[in-house]
Amino acid sequence: MYRRFALEGDVHAALDLVPLAARRKLDLAGLKLSLAGWQALSRAERLALCHLPADTDEDVAVYAEVLRGFADRAGVALAPLAGAPARRDWAADAVGARLRDRLGPDGAPDDGALGRLTEEERYALFKLADPRRGPEKLRALLHELGLPRGAGGEAPAG
Structure with a gap:
């Protein structure tokens, strides 16, 4: 599956x-x-x-x-595929950094929550957090994954 x-x-x-x-x-x-x-x-x-x-x-x-x-x-x-990303590109810490860049430190889920995700889930976040993409699908994925935002632990607005 x-x-x-x-x-x-x-x-x-x-x-x-x-x-x-x-x-x-x-x-x-x-x-x-x-x-x-x-x-x-x-x-x-x-x-x-x-x-x-x-x-x-x-x-x-x-x-x-x-x-x-x-x-x-x-x-x-x-x-x-030129410049193909490797698994390390969507490791929890790398995805966390990318999300913080995209959403700001208070808008990104904490690293602990990201560490509990599957590789497929982190990959999806990695791809959708690309700054060339609109934010709608990223927000939808954060909501779908039930990821809290930043230090406040707020659920993503959806």
């Missing part, structure tokens, strides 16, 4: 867009797959790419091999 975030809406029904869980695995594999390329894969292949594990280096290597096989079958180009 892979993590389905409520903020992604019905993306998981048709898998016509790349869910955050699959994006994390693509980042770990260091491969870029366009939206058109994702949509050229069969639904069964997209579902497999969501469900395949990426917990160890061996898992990631298998994931990349399976992805390459699916892409070859569909005639889809894959490219190396």
Whole structure:
């Protein structure tokens, strides 16, 4: 089972867009797959790419091999992902720093709360805290994860 975030809406029904869980695995594999390329894969292949594990280096290597096989079958180009983030980029302390930069020290959850999240949840926060993105989905995710804000322990406004 892979993590389905409520903020992604019905993306998981048709898998016509790349869910955050699959994006994390693509980042770990260091491969870029366009939206058109994702949509050229069969639904069964997209579902497999969501469900395949990426917990160890061996898992990631298998994931990349399976992805390459699916892409070859569909005639889809894959490219190396320049500047691909690594797991350390969404470690609890790194996500905390990114959230503090984005939300200010009183708006970010405390490091203890971030440390209790799964890797998929921290990855989603890492991606949605990107300053080039609007704040709506980040706020929705903070609310979905039930993360208190800063030292005051306030629940995120939602």
